Amino acid sequence: MKRTVVIIVQTSLDCNFNCVYCYVKASIGNASYKMSLTEVEQLIKNCVADFDEVKFCWHGGEPLLMGIEFYQKALQIQREMSALYNVSFKNSLQTNGSLLTDEWLSFFKENNFSIGVSFDAPPEVNQLQRASNKVISEVYIADIVEKIRKYHLSFNALCVVSKHNVKRGEEIFNFFKSFGANSYSLLLMMKTSLVDCPEPSTNEELFELYKTTFELWLSENHKFKVIEPIDTIIHSLLGRKMPKLCAFGNHCLVRMITITPNGNVVPCGSFVAPEFVLGNIYEAPLLKALHSRQAKNFRSKRKHYVQAHCLDCEFVSICRGGCREVAFWHSGEYGGEYPYCQARKNIFAYIRSRLKEVLQKGLLK
Numbered sequence: 001m002k003r004t005v006v007i008i009v010q011t012s013l014d015c016n017f018n019c020v021y022c023y024v025k026a027s028i029g030n031a032s033y034k035m036s037l038t039e040v041e042q043l044i045k046n047c048v049a050d051f052d053e054v055k056f057c058w059h060g061g062e063p064l065l066m067g068i069e070f071y072q073k074a075l076q077i078q079r080e081m082s083a084l085y086n087v088s089f090k091n092s093l094q095t096n097g098s099l100l101t102d103e104w105l106s107f108f109k110e111n112n113f114s115i116g117v118s119f120d121a122p123p124e125v126n127q128l129q130r131a132s133n134k135v136i137s138e139v140y141i142a143d144i145v146e147k148i149r150k151y152h153l154s155f156n157a158l159c160v161v162s163k164h165n166v167k168r169g170e171e172i173f174n175f176f177k178s179f180g181a182n183s184y185s186l187l188l189m190m191k192t193s194l195v196d197c198p199e200p201s202t203n204e205e206l207f208e209l210y211k212t213t214f215e216l217w218l219s220e221n222h223k224f225k226v227i228e229p230i231d232t233i234i235h236s237l238l239g240r241k242m243p244k245l246c247a248f249g250n251h252c253l254v255r256m257i258t259i260t261p262n263g264n265v266v267p268c269g270s271f272v273a274p275e276f277v278l279g280n281i282y283e284a285p286l287l288k289a290l291h292s293r294q295a296k297n298f299r300s301k302r303k304h305y306v307q308a309h310c311l312d313c314e315f316v317s318i319c320r321g322g323c324r325e326v327a328f329w330h331s332g333e334y335g336g337e338y339p340y341c342q343a344r345k346n347i348f349a350y351i352r353s354r355l356k357e358v359l360q361k362g363l364l365k
Contacts, residue, residue: 026192
């Protein structure tokens with residue numbers, strides 16, 4: 001069986017946007033740190049041991065602020081490591097899209113990068129939540145999409161859900177459909193202590209958003225390859241052994257990990273406080289951090305939570321106690337209560353019922 005790990009690399013804390021829910025600012029303020037070319041070389045070298053495939057998701061802050069030379073260096077080291085250790089690499093990058101140019105897109109096309117654009121649809125919500133000196137409009141996103149299409153790259157969108165757009169599922173669907181997005185993901189907002197951070201969604205609101213999105217996916221004429229978390233829920237209910245989406249599949253600390261700009265290995269992107277540090281990638285191989293006492297402690301906390309709260313739930317095998325990142329930001333504890341348990345139960349039951357109907361009628365795509 002292929003041994004694969006997904007590594008989210010926070011290349012820098014710097015960003016040209018000022019998102020109102022930014023967990024980096026909420027955790028460590030306005031700290032600034034960028035990886036150097038020497039550090040990214042050490043990072044890649046310390047991530048290859050015991051893996052057949054390493055998938056890097058280059059993140060931030062805003063990862064394009066690093067400049068192309070940074071990623072050229074990363075690719076060079078990947079080629080060297082691939083030849084030495086017979087390990088394969090895949091690269092993706094998550095950007096707000098504002099800095100995309102022909103030079104960047106040509107580089108991504110030439111080097112087989114997958115690109116995700118963060119955009120909190122509809123446009124006025126993006127303007128409200130992801131504040132910048134740019135006026136966010138349909139013209140703005142159309143320009144980004146046109147650039148991406150010019151180079152025959154996929155337009156994969158990530159949309160943060162808060163009180164501002166949780167009741168606008170149909171608008172979100174139609175917005176990304178109108179721009180020909182290949183896929184989009186509905187990402188739950190982390191409730192931070194920042195003054196302007198919006199209120200999070202309720203269980204009832206989130207269930208209705210998922211329900212609306214599923215019905216649109218089922219009935220509308222569209223070309224979306226994936227809508228998350230709907231895709232993961234459907235395939236999990238149909239028997240996929242391991243849920244694809246990390247928030248459902250317990251990937252963190254096992255098959256997915258995050259590395260901060262100063263090299264700290266942490267369970268997930270917003271766990272940047274010292275208490276979550278498992279090791280440092282510039283000083284030791286990734287496996288050492290994954291097998292550390294601290295990592296085992298976090299895995300134990302998840303297991304304890306599931307045993308204490310979830311064993312009687314019929315959906316435990318496809319939920320696994322909920323995302324620990326969301327649980328932490330709502331409860332203050334890694335092993336704290338997952339706040340959207342009821343929304344998940346309701347949407348699992350609803351989609352299961354609807355799948356039975358459409359399968360009987362032979363309507364499933």
